[in-house]
Amino acid sequence: MTILGLPSELWFEAVMFGILLGCFYAAVSIGLSVSFGLLDVPNVAHPAVMIVGSYCTWALWDRGLDPIVAGVLLMPLFFVVGVLLYRFYHASFEKRGTEAGVRGLAFFFGVAFIIEVGLILIFGVDQRSVQAEYIGSSLELGEYRFPYRMLVAFGVALVLTFALTLYLSKTFTGRAIKAVAQDEAALRLMGANPVRIKQWAFGIATGVSALAGAMLIIVGPVEPAMDRVYIGRTFCVVVLAGLGSMTGTLAAGLILGIAESIVLMHPDLGASWAPAVAFSLLLIVLSVRPQGLFGR
Amino acid sequence: MRFWIGALLLAIAAGALAVSGVNEYFFFAAYVVITYIVLATAWNILGGYAGYVNFGTPAFFGSGAYAAVVLFQALGAPLVVQIAAGTAMGAALGFGVGVMTLRLRGIFFAIATVAVVFIMETLMINWRYVGGATGLQLQRPEVMAPFATYARMLFFVMTVMAIAAVGIARYIQTSWVGRGLRAVRDSEEAAEANGVPTLKLKLIACVVSGGLMGAAGAPMPMYLSFIEPASTFSLNYAIGALAAPMIGGTIHWLGPVIGAIVLASLQQIVTVTISGEMNVLVVGVLLVLFVVLAPDGILGLFKRWLKSSSR
Numbered sequence: 001m002t003i004l005g006l007p008s009e010l011w012f013e014a015v016m017f018g019i020l021l022g023c024f025y026a027a028v029s030i031g032l033s034v035s036f037g038l039l040d041v042p043n044v045a046h047p048a049v050m051i052v053g054s055y056c057t058w059a060l061w062d063r064g065l066d067p068i069v070a071g072v073l074l075m076p077l078f079f080v081v082g083v084l085l086y087r088f089y090h091a092s093f094e095k096r097g098t099e100a101g102v103r104g105l106a107f108f109f110g111v112a113f114i115i116e117v118g119l120i121l122i123f124g125v126d127q128r129s130v131q132a133e134y135i136g137s138s139l140e141l142g143e144y145r146f147p148y149r150m151l152v153a154f155g156v157a158l159v160l161t162f163a164l165t166l167y168l169s170k171t172f173t174g175r176a177i178k179a180v181a182q183d184e185a186a187l188r189l190m191g192a193n194p195v196r197i198k199q200w201a202f203g204i205a206t207g208v209s210a211l212a213g214a215m216l217i218i219v220g221p222v223e224p225a226m227d228r229v230y231i232g233r234t235f236c237v238v239v240l241a242g243l244g245s246m247t248g249t250l251a252a253g254l255i256l257g258i259a260e261s262i263v264l265m266h267p268d269l270g271a272s273w274a275p276a277v278a279f280s281l282l283l284i285v286l287s288v289r290p291q292g293l294f295g296r
Numbered sequence: 297m298r299f300w301i302g303a304l305l306l307a308i309a310a311g312a313l314a315v316s317g318v319n320e321y322f323f324f325a326a327y328v329v330i331t332y333i334v335l336a337t338a339w340n341i342l343g344g345y346a347g348y349v350n351f352g353t354p355a356f357f358g359s360g361a362y363a364a365v366v367l368f369q370a371l372g373a374p375l376v377v378q379i380a381a382g383t384a385m386g387a388a389l390g391f392g393v394g395v396m397t398l399r400l401r402g403i404f405f406a407i408a409t410v411a412v413v414f415i416m417e418t419l420m421i422n423w424r425y426v427g428g429a430t431g432l433q434l435q436r437p438e439v440m441a442p443f444a445t446y447a448r449m450l451f452f453v454m455t456v457m458a459i460a461a462v463g464i465a466r467y468i469q470t471s472w473v474g475r476g477l478r479a480v481r482d483s484e485e486a487a488e489a490n491g492v493p494t495l496k497l498k499l500i501a502c503v504v505s506g507g508l509m510g511a512a513g514a515p516m517p518m519y520l521s522f523i524e525p526a527s528t529f530s531l532n533y534a535i536g537a538l539a540a541p542m543i544g545g546t547i548h549w550l551g552p553v554i555g556a557i558v559l560a561s562l563q564q565i566v567t568v569t570i571s572g573e574m575n576v577l578v579v580g581v582l583l584v585l586f587v588v589l590a591p592d593g594i595l596g597l598f599k600r601w602l603k604s605s606s607r
Contacts, residue, residue, distance in 0.1 A: 042403045042406070044410075101347065101401075101402050101403065102349050103542075103591060105403065106349065106538055106542055106587050107583075109534075109535060109538065110539070110580045110581075110583035110584040111584060113576055113580035114581060114584065117573050117576050118577070120573050121577075228531055229414065231407075231410055232411055232414055235410075272422055273418060275418055279411035279414045279415050279418075280411070280415060282407065282408070283397075283412070286396065286400065286404055286407075286408050287396035
């Protein structure tokens with residue numbers, strides 16, 4: 001029996017793999033969900049920064065560290081980079097006001113290209129990958145196999161989502177970040193400095209992408225130009241989620257992951273169609289429901 | 297009037313150059329530079345005048361190129377028909393993307409245009425008729441007199457196209473469309489409240505811009521006598537078309553022309569003397585520098601210099 005051209009026994013596998021893949025997509029998008037979703041910074045360089053995280057992870061792994069540990073150790077460094085990047089962006093664009101939109105977008109697009117070529121010049125165009133005990137082996141349950149590398153990404157995604165959701169709703173700074181997203185002028189009237197809160201939040205978003213980058217290289221080989229296709233995946237997840245919703249990000253990641261995994265396993269479609277899934281989903285959401293599935 | 301006399305003289309000069317004894321490599325390199333003039337001018341109609349950033353130049357450019365290839369393969373259509381088809385394809389794509397996303401904030405339009413690039417690329421990768429992922433070798437038809445080689449003819453054709461593109465951009469800038477687009481850029485709400493038909497104007501700009509990009513892409517397969525999805529839909533076109541107006545200046549039609557000539561010539565030099573990667577780096581670095589330090593581009597710097605020297 002086949003449903004939509006995919007044999008029914010493959011459906012279960014496609015959905016299971018899609019859930020794992022979807023959590024991974026949520027993990028790589030959650031930083032953008034903070035920087036673009038909450039702070040309204042058009043950070044198209046987010047995937048490129050994440051790839052830098054992957055290469056840094058590779059460099060630390062090459063010196064004997066476990067990739068996950070490397071990713072966690074890189075987070076504070078990336079936090080500082082994020083704070084500096086935001087300060088620079090704010091001073092150059094947000095402060096000047098008019099037309100910040102066009103120039104800000106062009107700025108991040110330029111930064112993404114500089115990062116990409118920088119990585120090519122340092123590491124070359126070849127793919128890089130890391131090795132660890134949990135990479136390459138699978139958990140076998142009956143006739144189904146779940147690669148440990150996907151399970152690791154799955155776990156990290158869940159931890160990140162719940163940590164960020166809790167942070168944003170329970171802590172003082174977290175609530176301030178949400179407040180700055182809702183009404184910056186009101187926050188200023190309350191005597192708080194929105195720029196300091198935003199730079200802190202942007203730092204968190206960038207710090208998280210270091211760990212996301214580590215996940216990326218754990219899940220599969222990484223190459224410098226990979227940020228291009230991840231622009232689509234991350235923005236698809238963030239827009240689909242409704243800007244700034246953390247649990248929405250997880251749900252949107254799952255939708256994308258399952259859709260992509262079905263296309264991957266579909267006998268008539270396969271891997272050559274997979275990159276278009278995220279972008280098509282993004283276009284559909286933008287034209288039908290631009291506020292996202294879980295947006296206000 | 298002066299503009300069109302200058303344009304005519306430029307076209308005649310380009311024609312004379314194409315039949316002269318100048319080294320063949322000149323035409324090969326100049327073709328790329330002129331392509332960027334068309335792309336940057338087209339980008340600026342929407343990006344500079346209306347303030348809507350288009351990251352999707354390769355989608356329009358590539359769909360023009362593939363429209364040309366399909367007509368050439370199916371009917372052996374001549375170059376003029378190929379260019380017309382490329383223009384129509386780019387304009388249709390511009391209309392589609394515009395209708396879907398131009399109601400939203402600029403950032404969503406920008407992201408949607410990236411999406412269109414990858415969707416078009418995936419479609420072409422999976423379309424056997426145009427060669428799929430491996431691409432297609434094309435047999436150029438006989439070159440028309442008085443041109444000695446195909447590259448010389450394409451150089452002349454592209455110059456005429458660039459003049460037409462700049463003419464259109466100039467017309468839009470000075471007409472009611474341009475005034476409306478400027479109002480959109482400065483404050484969309486205020487424009488709408490004053491009765492400016494913002495969506496209609498943005499759509500016109502998007503269609504014209506997309507059509508010109510499609511036209512610029514149409515001769516590309518003949519120029520390379522080859523077509524293949526990965527390089528046709530490369531985001532390098534996107535950053536080039538965006539960076540040139542940003543570097544030259546986005547307010548005046550002359551800005552993208554200056555930016556494209558400076559940037560593309562520099563890229564040609566860097567590609568030959570250093571490497572292909574470096575030429576993308578040059579674009580990225582120049583773009584960031586100009587956007588941060590000289591928001592009004594070379595034209596803005598020039599104006600400031602005029603002001604300070606007259607004082």
